[in-house]
Amino acid sequence: AQSVAQPEDQVNVAEGNPLTVKCTYSVSGNPYLFWYVQYPNRGLQFLLKYITGDNLVKGSYGFEAEFNKSQTSFHLKKPSALVSDSALYFCAVRDSRNNDMRFGAGTRLTVKP
Amino acid sequence: AAGVIQSPRHLIKEKRETATLKCYPIPRHDTVYWYQQGPGQDPQFLISFYEKMQSDKGSIPDRFSAQQFSDYHSELNMSSLELGDSALYFCASSGGTDEKLFFGSGTQLSVL
Numbered sequence: 001a002q003s004v005a006q007p008e009d010q011v012n013v014a015e016g017n018p019l020t021v022k023c024t025y026s027v028s029g030n031p032y033l034f035w036y037v038q039y040p041n042r043g044l045q046f047l048l049k050y051i052t053g054d055n056l057v058k059g060s061y062g063f064e065a066e067f068n069k070s071q072t073s074f075h076l077k078k079p080s081a082l083v084s085d086s087a088l089y090f091c092a093v094r095d096s097r098n099n100d101m102r103f104g105a106g107t108r109l110t111v112k113p
Numbered sequence: 114a115a116g117v118i119q120s121p122r123h124l125i126k127e128k129r130e131t132a133t134l135k136c137y138p139i140p141r142h143d144t145v146y147w148y149q150q151g152p153g154q155d156p157q158f159l160i161s162f163y164e165k166m167q168s169d170k171g172s173i174p175d176r177f178s179a180q181q182f183s184d185y186h187s188e189l190n191m192s193s194l195e196l197g198d199s200a201l202y203f204c205a206s207s208g209g210t211d212e213k214l215f216f217g218s219g220t221q222l223s224v225l
Contacts (some may be wrong), residue, residue, distance in 0.1 A: 044146070
C-alpha cells in the first residue's frame with residue numbers, strides 16, 4: 001500500500017524568503033502526487049499535482065513542486081513566501097493502478113512579516 | 114491510537130436508491146470534513162462541520178445532506194443515487210490539540 005510522510009510538523013519562514021515543505025512517498029506502481037492547502041475551518045484546496053511529464057510542476061498561488069523519483073520526494077516550494085501563505089499543507093499520493101489516496105499528516109507553514 | 118473510522122468500507126447501491134455513510138472522528142476531535150473522489154479524479158471537498166454546525170460547504174449536490182451528531186460522528190446521506198455518484202468518500206477529522214487532519218480509509222460507493 002502507498003504511504004506518504006511529511007517529516008516536518010512546522011515550517012517557519014520570513015516573508016519574502018523562499019519556502020520548502022517536504023514530502024516523501026512510497027508506492028508500488030507509478031505515483032500520482034498532490035499538494036493541498038487548508039486554511040482555518042475550511043476544506044482542502046488543490047494546489048498542484050504530478051501525474052507524468054516534467055518533474056517540476058507549477059500550481060496555484062505561485063507554488064511549485066519537484067518530483068524526484070530517485071529520492072521518492074515531492075517537495076513543495078515557493079520562491080518568495082507571503083504572510084497569506086500561512087496554512088496547513090498536505091501531501092498526498094495515489095498509486096496509478098488504483099483509486100486509493102493516502103495523505104500525509106500535514107505541515108503547518110507560518111510566514112512571518 | 115484511535116483513528117478515523119468510516120463505515121461501511123464498501124457499499125453497492127442501485128440507481129435512485131439512498132445511501133448513508135458514517136464517519137467517526139478521532140476522540141476529542143470536533144471538526145469533520147467530507148470528500149468525494151471519483152475514479153481517476155482528485156478529491157473534491159463536499160462539506161464540513163465544527164461543533165455540530167456546518168462550517169464550510171463545497172461541491173455537495175442538493176441530493177446529499179450531512180450532519181454532525183452530539184457525539185461528533187457525522188453521517189452523509191445520499192438520495193436518488195446516480196451512476197456518477199460512484200466514488201470513494203472519505204472523511205477527515207481535526208480538533209483539540211491536533212490541528213492536523215486525520216483521514217479515514219474511505220467508503221467505496223458503487224452505484225449500479
